[in-house]
Amino acid sequence: MRILVTGGSGFLGTALNSFLTSGGHNVASLGSRDCDLTVPGNLAKVVAGSFDLIFHLAAWTQAGDFCLRHPGEQWLINQKINTNVLDYWASEQPAAKLVFMGTSCAYAPGSDLRESDFMLGEPIDSLYTYAMTKRMLYQGARALNLQYGLKYLCAVPSTLYGPGYHTDGRQMHFIFDLIRKIIRGHEFGEEVVLWGDGYQKREVVYVDDFVRILWSLCETRENDIFNIGAGEEFTIREFAEQICSVVGYDPAKVHYDTSRYVGASSKCLNVEKVRTAVPYELTPLSVGLRDTINWFYDANAYGASDGIEGRSPSGLD
Numbered sequence: 001m002r003i004l005v006t007g008g009s010g011f012l013g014t015a016l017n018s019f020l021t022s023g024g025h026n027v028a029s030l031g032s033r034d035c036d037l038t039v040p041g042n043l044a045k046v047v048a049g050s051f052d053l054i055f056h057l058a059a060w061t062q063a064g065d066f067c068l069r070h071p072g073e074q075w076l077i078n079q080k081i082n083t084n085v086l087d088y089w090a091s092e093q094p095a096a097k098l099v100f101m102g103t104s105c106a107y108a109p110g111s112d113l114r115e116s117d118f119m120l121g122e123p124i125d126s127l128y129t130y131a132m133t134k135r136m137l138y139q140g141a142r143a144l145n146l147q148y149g150l151k152y153l154c155a156v157p158s159t160l161y162g163p164g165y166h167t168d169g170r171q172m173h174f175i176f177d178l179i180r181k182i183i184r185g186h187e188f189g190e191e192v193v194l195w196g197d198g199y200q201k202r203e204v205v206y207v208d209d210f211v212r213i214l215w216s217l218c219e220t221r222e223n224d225i226f227n228i229g230a231g232e233e234f235t236i237r238e239f240a241e242q243i244c245s246v247v248g249y250d251p252a253k254v255h256y257d258t259s260r261y262v263g264a265s266s267k268c269l270n271v272e273k274v275r276t277a278v279p280y281e282l283t284p285l286s287v288g289l290r291d292t293i294n295w296f297y298d299a300n301a302y303g304a305s306d307g308i309e310g311r312s313p314s315g316l317d
């Protein structure tokens with residue numbers, strides 16, 4: 001198949017590209033340096049020919065408290081990116097299936113995080129704008145499907161983890177932040193301070209598992225929305241203990257700072273729909289964490305002992 005990937009330089013995009021190219025597909029993968037998607041018409045200038053599939057992964061966001069501090073920019077940038085991609089799809093690639101990412105934070109607090117709830121109620125305050133841009137993207141695809149019969153698939157991931165995450169100092173998703181802080185505690189003797197009381201619950205999905213499940217859905221489903229998650233969550237303390245045991249750090253030395261931003265207290269996606277559509281086994285957490293920690297050491301993703309710590313004050317999203 002001929003496949004276009006936006007956000008191809010990102011964490012998920014990199015894993016997806018490997019999967020697609022190893023499957024023999026012809027992949028055009030774009031990062032922001034290849035094509036700034038905020039500029040109308042750029043996609044049609046940069047890529048030629050027709051595609052069978054478009055994976056739209058590009059988004060301007062980071063984990064931690066980034067969304068809390070950049071709501072205006074997030075609205076403008078992500079709305080431009082998404083509108084330009086939808087426009088390109090409708091005008092240049094109407095035969096392609098558009099596959100794009102939602103977010104679990106689009107679900108309103110108190111919902112049971114089923115796909116039918118994705119557009120209902122109001123998202124949590126701290127992630128409201130980012131969540132609404134994802135809802136608008138979903139509605140844009142549904143509108144183009146309604147009017148022109150274009151085919152789409154929306155995937156809502158829980159937090160992804162695995163080797164190959166970014167190492168450039170951007171805020172990290174909670175699981176990488178935990179690993180980085182615990183390794184730094186072990187390697188440099190830094191105090192390990194995690195945000196919140198440690199009883200917030202989260203689920204994670206190994207990035208290669210996510211890609212495999214996404215591909216199975218692409219092959220069989222269209223004009224629908226699917227959560228892709230583990231269906232099981234752990235407290236931050238449980239994640240920290242597992243990481244400490246791999247790294248060799250005493251979990252009793254981990255401090256919890258209850259004054260810091262922690263996001264939702266729990267957000268476990270309902271995965272009944274995807275498990276019925278494409279039954280799957282996930283990489284066990286212990287194996288996924290070990291691989292991710294090994295990658296941290298191999299890539300020196302935990303930084304130098306020079307105060308790099310201060311540049312990435314990650315929270316728990």
Ligand SMILES: NC(=O)c1ccc[n+]([C@@H]2O[C@H](COP(=O)([O-])OP(=O)(O)OC[C@H]3O[C@@H](n4cnc5c(N)ncnc54)[C@H](OP(=O)(O)O)[C@@H]3O)[C@@H](O)[C@H]2O)c1
Pocket residue numbers: 006007008009010011012013030031032033035036037038056057058059060061081101102103104156157158159160161166173
């Ligand atoms: N990672 C998760 O746990 C998670 C969970 C839920 C949903 N998602 C969604 O999954 C998708 C991929 O996530 P990710 O973790 O791979 O994100 P990421 O690592 O931050 O990658 C984001 C990608 O978007 C590109 N991008 C940003 N601004 C752009 C612009 N103006 N023009 C063109 N490209 C632009 C980036 O390009 P450059 O790097 O080249 O600038 C990068 O390739 C996103 O839509 C995200 O919302 C991710």
